[in-house]
Amino acid sequence: MGFAGAMVVAMAVDALLGWPSKLFARIGHPVTWLGGLIAAIDAGWNRESDPPALRRAAGIAGALLVIALAVALGWLLQSLLPPSWIGIVLAGILAWPLVALRSLYDHVAAVANPLLGGDITAARAAVSRIVGRDPAALDEAGIARAAIESLAENASDGIVAPVFWGALFGLPGIFGYKAINTLDSMIGHRNERHEAFGWAAARIDDVANFVPARLTGFLFVLLARKRSEALSCMTRDARRHRSPNAGWPEAAMAGALGVRLSGPRIYHGSITDEPWLNGGARDPLAADIGEGLTVYRRAMLLLAGLLAILACA
Template identity: 75%
Template structure:
């Protein structure tokens, strides 16, 4: 399980320094590189004049190309690395940009601080950077719900899932997963343009997150102050979520904090009637965002410790 040790290194480096702004300004970020490739295939292969079947076939080919190319390049790098602990450390450093541990924490904290001080305008501006819903329509409770939901879901998609696949397959595993997740975020939408072309990307992402989402929920349950409530809420409400995966960490977080999440929200001026998670509980407030961050930090520390132990064993 040497790759598990590499993921522990990646998480530790990211927790300490994140992805510095000066570095992003100079070289960008691996996800932005993937984004350029995905934009190119979307522009060139997703032809509006084609039939839905043709566009779905093109989307399957596009997803296959992006994932295979990203994973193959990562594999080519990995096989030339030296053996032993040097290899583990180097893989961890190369994987570091692909776990968004610190970035997620900082973006969520940026919502909690103005919301706690009564600066609703500042809180709306901050939450608009991490959610897709119309932030201008959110009240205090809506801002807190959106932030905690984003924290729970992105803990799975942004940290646990890439680290999980990296622990199994090393650099090709984590890079391949990020290609999958970026494809889904860019073209895996049920819109007129991407309903057919992005179908494969969305389905592959669902499969790639099947185990990590449930693992994230379990981590939240184990470390929640209201463990029994987190467990029962996750088992009861996870399947009610529109996503086959996001409901697991979100329901565990809702039960663990004793608040209700999800529910109706506005996307692009349309009301999406989402079901509630932990419906009988109270609405969250700014203090619950901070409690959620505390649970998140503890869960990620436990995950990193598990990886380190597996590496040593």
């Protein structure tokens, strides 16, 4: 079966439709279904009375169980599809909910539009839906920085990575990746409750995103107006990021836009002293979010085009 072709179908359907709100209200979303399973495992297996070693073992078992179930479901559905172009289209439709192409664009644009109009309150409310930092402490530069960082990182996690694994392994690949990414977002945190239990989820997510994060960064470099600056910033600053993967698309975007990203930020009332990416550049403004969306849109079109070429080869 043409896995690359199926991913093109998934991207095209998502770009056209997103995930309709009426459909979400009626049946939810596959990620929320995964989230329910992960939350149940977290509640039942992550016991605070257990020693850290036992909690880590339980977290490993829980992560492997969720991933195995997702991969098995993907394999079962794929095995039922006909080995023809109809099967490719159906596989793409089944993969469609796991590609957040339009959702990411819409959420970031929802920050840019009020910020461009000078409505800081609405912009703060919009950015609070896509980042975890305290929006009340953000000025225009802080809001723009948060939106651009979210755009860059989630382009990798939400589109490039699932499409990458889907193109390699079909439905088992994209289903398995989405399970990995959802595990990390829910339990892969360095806090008292999840330091041990979420250890495996975070490490597996790091491995799964290693290639896609770097691929996303290079896509941004290729489609940037300031191509040499984007490449220089990515190769110089990506490893300074606290994440082994997120720094690649974020640093590439920082160089592409000629702005500085990351840096100190406030989470739950506490300041975290993160290093700057492209630290010698200016702070981003509202207009830079729109430029970032342009780079993102072009990069996703290039990705779809490359997949189409692979599908026809």
